[in-house]
Amino acid sequence: MNLSGYLLNVKTVGDCGGQEKLVADNANRIIRALDSRIYHHLIAGKENKYNPDKYDGIMSGVWKHWANKKDALTTLTDSQMQEYVENICSEYNLDADEIDWMARLQKSRAFQNIPDTNIHMIFMRMRPVEVHAGDVILKQGDKGDYYYIVRQGCCKITRNTDAGETTLKELRQGDSFGEESLLSDAPRNATVTMLTDGVLIRLPKDSFVSLLKAPVLNSISYSVAAPMMQNGVTCLDVRTPEEYRNNHLNNSINLPLWTLRNEVDNLDTKRPYIVYCDDGSRSAAAAYLLSERGFDVYVLNGGLAAVQDDLRNTKEELKGSGTGAGA
Numbered sequence: 001m002n003l004s005g006y007l008l009n010v011k012t013v014g015d016c017g018g019q020e021k022l023v024a025d026n027a028n029r030i031i032r033a034l035d036s037r038i039y040h041h042l043i044a045g046k047e048n049k050y051n052p053d054k055y056d057g058i059m060s061g062v063w064k065h066w067a068n069k070k071d072a073l074t075t076l077t078d079s080q081m082q083e084y085v086e087n088i089c090s091e092y093n094l095d096a097d098e099i100d101w102m103a104r105l106q107k108s109r110a111f112q113n114i115p116d117t118n119i120h121m122i123f124m125r126m127r128p129v130e131v132h133a134g135d136v137i138l139k140q141g142d143k144g145d146y147y148y149i150v151r152q153g154c155c156k157i158t159r160n161t162d163a164g165e166t167t168l169k170e171l172r173q174g175d176s177f178g179e180e181s182l183l184s185d186a187p188r189n190a191t192v193t194m195l196t197d198g199v200l201i202r203l204p205k206d207s208f209v210s211l212l213k214a215p216v217l218n219s220i221s222y223s224v225a226a227p228m229m230q231n232g233v234t235c236l237d238v239r240t241p242e243e244y245r246n247n248h249l250n251n252s253i254n255l256p257l258w259t260l261r262n263e264v265d266n267l268d269t270k271r272p273y274i275v276y277c278d279d280g281s282r283s284a285a286a287a288y289l290l291s292e293r294g295f296d297v298y299v300l301n302g303g304l305a306a307v308q309d310d311l312r313n314t315k316e317e318l319k320g321s322g323t324g325a326g327a
Contacts, residue, residue, distance in 0.1 A: 026076045027066055033085045034062060058092055118211045125207045129200045137200065138192040144181025146202040147212075150174065153198015159190045159258055169261050170195070176292070180257060182208050183285035189258045216291050217284055219301040225274050228298075235300075236275045238286040243278065249307070257282045260289055269294050276300035276307075 066073060114122075128151065131137065137148065140160055150171050157168040157177065168190060171177060181188045182205045203212075220228075229235050235252040237244050244254040255263055257277075267273070273295060275283040280303040290297040300307065 026073045026081070030062065030066070030081055030084065031059070033081070034058070034088060058088070062088065114212065114216065122203060122207065122211050125211075126201045126203050129202055130198075131194045131200055132197050133194055135194045136191060137194065138178060138181075138188050138190070140188050140191045142188045144178065144185075144188055145205055146178055147176065147182055147205070147208040148178045148192075148203075149176045149201040151199040151201050153194060153196045153200075155192050155194045155196075155198075157190050157192050157261070168258070179208070179288055180282075180285040183213060183288055184257075184281040186281060213284070213288065217287055217299055218297070219280075219299045220274070221301050222307045225298065225300055228272075228274065234271055234273050236273055236286065237277070238275055238282050239277050247304070249276070249304075252276075255286075257286050260286055264290065264293055267295065272296040272298070274298045274300055277303045279303040279305050 126149075131153065137155065138144075140158075150173050152173060154170060154172050155177075156170050158165050159168055160166075171192075177192055178188075180186075225233075225235075229249075229251065235249055237248050237252045237254045238257040238260065239254070240256055241254060248254070267290075273290065275286045275290070275297060276299070277283040277286075280299060280301060283299050283303060287297045287299045
């Protein structure tokens with residue numbers, strides 16, 4: 001039985017009048033927390049394989065435990081839930097001390113929008129890779145093939161420019177990288193090198209796009225975006241400064257995709273953002289990065305190419321060279 005099946009069963013526990021929703025919600029929290037632990041152990045941990053009998057055995061025991069304790073579920077606190085989860089992990093030797101990266105991943109805004117069935121498939125398709133200090137995981141200019149999560153160790157992101165190599169950021173346990181190229185279908189825009197020995201968890205491109213990209217991204221047309229921008233929603237242009245100088249939307253802010261990880265702390269998480277590029281590919285990558293960090297973000301569908309078509313139809317002006325609007 002998969003997670004969705006268990007959640008349906010758990011909801012039947014909540015047959016207790018006005019407390020039904022509270023019982024079901026707290027039971028679901030337990031199931032979700034344990035689910036990630038079990039999958040880490042069976043898929044990305046020591047066993048490195050999916051064992052449905054062991055999974056069902058653990059979850060059946062959890063179900064039976066709480067089926068007779070409806071009243072306890074109505075008053076369950078965060079600390080009590082955590083204590084119960086840790087006890088189950090200890091009982092079944094689920095490597096509870098090694099899953100900080102997974103807990104952090106599931107708490108991200110992006111993962112909150114992913115269906116439970118997708119989360120199951122993601123965990124099943126993830127695989128651990130042992131790495132060593134000095135290993136180059138991604139190389140700028142190469143084709144994207146995997147999405148990575150740092151399970152153990154530390155690595156750095158660097159970018160080569162005309163001025164030389166620049167270190168953009170250091171990543172540690174729970175951080176992820178590699179999504180920009182997968183989302184934009186463009187070459188890697190930076191190099192990632194291990195600073196220490198460690199373990200990475202990786203997910204193939206096709207799995208990342210089908211299981212993570214689609215549920216997370218919110219695309220809107222320019223006809224929807226225009227009134228939002230007029231009402232104060234900030235518009236981010238994630239193209240290069242050269243492209244931005246050539247033409248851009250009025251009142252937009254240039255924040256190139258490759259700088260986004262460093263600049264994201266300067267953005268206000270309480271404000272919604274619309275992101276765009278020339279065709280929607282780079283803005284999809286930017287929107288995913290922002291969604292992971294808790295932002296309410298929209299992708300301008302089709303980018304400036306679609307905007308220009310729309311503007312020609314509505315007689316509005318696109319700010320840029322040759323339009324009379326200035327740079």
